[in-house]
Amino acid sequence: MSFDQLEAALQERRTAHLYRRRRLLESPQGPEVSVDGQNCLAFCSNDYLGLANHPALKQAMIEGVERFGVGGGASHLVMGHSSAHHELEEALAEWTGRPRALLFSTGYMANLGVINALLDKQDAVFEDRLNHASLLDGGLLSGARFQRYLHNDAASLKQRLDKSDARRKLVVTDGVFSMDGDIADLPELARTSREAGAWLMVDDAHGMGVLGQTGAGCVEQFGLSQSDVPVLMGTLGKGFGTAGAFVAGSEALIETLIQFARSYIYTTSMPPAVAWATLASLKLVREESWRREKLQALIQRFRSGAQQLGYELMASETPIQPIMIGDAAEAMRLSEGLETRGLFVSAIRPPTVPAGSSRLRVTLSATHSEQQVDRLLAALDELRGGVA
Numbered sequence: 035m036s037f038d039q040l041e042a043a044l045q046e047r048r049t050a051h052l053y054r055r056r057r058l059l060e061s062p063q064g065p066e067v068s069v070d071g072q073n074c075l076a077f078c079s080n081d082y083l084g085l086a087n088h089p090a091l092k093q094a095m096i097e098g099v100e101r102f103g104v105g106g107g108a109s110h111l112v113m114g115h116s117s118a119h120h121e122l123e124e125a126l127a128e129w130t131g132r133p134r135a136l137l138f139s140t141g142y143m144a145n146l147g148v149i150n151a152l153l154d155k156q157d158a159v160f161e162d163r164l165n166h167a168s169l170l171d172g173g174l175l176s177g178a179r180f181q182r183y184l185h186n187d188a189a190s191l192k193q194r195l196d197k198s199d200a201r202r203k204l205v206v207t208d209g210v211f212s213m214d215g216d217i218a219d220l221p222e223l224a225r226t227s228r229e230a231g232a233w234l235m236v237d238d239a240h241g242m243g244v245l246g247q248t249g250a251g252c253v254e255q256f257g258l259s260q261s262d263v264p265v266l267m268g269t270l271g272k273g274f275g276t277a278g279a280f281v282a283g284s285e286a287l288i289e290t291l292i293q294f295a296r297s298y299i300y301t302t303s304m305p306p307a308v309a310w311a312t313l314a315s316l317k318l319v320r321e322e323s324w325r326r327e328k329l330q331a332l333i334q335r336f337r338s339g340a341q342q343l344g345y346e347l348m349a350s351e352t353p354i355q356p357i358m359i360g361d362a363a364e365a366m367r368l369s370e371g372l373e374t375r376g377l378f379v380s381a382i383r384p385p386t387v388p389a390g391s392s393r394l395r396v397t398l399s400a401t402h403s404e405q406q407v408d409r410l411l412a413a414l415d416e417l418r419g420g421v422a
């Protein structure tokens with residue numbers, strides 16, 4: 035068999051301006067990075083609080099390595115569940131106000147694991163159309179009847195729930211939508227789900243650390259309890275600056291995942307030192323609310339500046355601030371123009387977002403300065419020609 039067929043598909047993707055390539059990062063995460071041998075100012079990291087290269091986390095990681103070694107060594111159910119993992123699970127449960135929490139090696143695996151442990155062919159899963167790929171994949175893989183509802187639209191969800199006679203119904207949504215930056219209307223979604231006897235699962239990958247008084251995310255911001263959001267998932271590689279993910283919920287939920295979530299059972303535990311570093315991260319997330327306040331100030335500064343330049347922003351109060359462009363080639367032109375000026379902002383194109391909604395996805399971090407945001411705005415001003 036030849037690979038010509040693959041070459042044709044690759045060529046098609048190039049022609050459509052959708053080809054992706056990887057950049058080589060030669061520095062730690064931070065506002066100023068070295069990429070492909072060039073120093074530049076980056077606005078595309080998910081390290082929202084600026085913790086990925088924080089001295090306290092690096093110190094904790096080193097200490098974790100000294101205490102626990104490097105590899106997890108085995109799966110959690112065999113010999114890989116270390117006291118570092120366990121302590122982090124207890125701390126995450128306490129922070130989120132849930133009886134228990136369970137660590138996964140990545141957010142992608144957590145989402146596949148949870149949905150597949152809870153549902154099978156007799157069941158139904160209801161997903162927001164703009165949910166993260168891992169949630170969609172989890173739903174499709176589960177074999178449950180798969181339905182998408184209109185973006186952040188509880189009425190559209192209700193219509194679908196009312197028609198369903200599935201054994202179990204699981205409603206699944208991003209807390210903060212990863213490509214649009216808007217926050218799900220969780221109080222409405224929770225009410226609609228409860229009334230239909232469905233469970234609500236929230237993936238708060240982009241809200242954890244960023245939203246709520248102690249950074250516990252959109253459930254904290256809205257004051258929602260476990261009965262409102264029985265399945266709460268968060269990731270540790272974004273706001274927390276480390277790696278991995280967790281699910282928080284009832285005793286029955288967590289025990290079900292330990293017994294049935296295949297992406298939990300059949301994989302090596304994350305390196306315990308990562309869990310140890312995450313404990314240090316959780317302390318900063320909870321206590322240093324100035325990081326959230328600084329982020330909010332930068333968000334306001336960016337939004338008012340970009341709007342004055344005539345760029346179309348989306349309804350986002352989070353550090354994800356997409357500039358809507360539409361055309362994939364135009365999004366690439368802007369992204370390349372920024373790069374020539376030493377600024378790094380990723381262009382997001384289909385299939386990550388729907389056709390015709392290509393965008394520049396600006397993300398802000400608490401470690402950006404106001405001057406750095408102003409540099410981005412000045413470059414966007416220079417590039418404006420093709421936009422208006």
Ligand SMILES: *Cc1c(COP(=O)(O)O)cnc(C)c1O
Pocket residue numbers: 139140141142143145166168208212237239240269270271278279
């Ligand atoms: C990043 C992300 C994930 C995946 O988490 P990883 O830990 O990076 O695998 C899941 N859901 C959402 C909404 C995300 O943005």
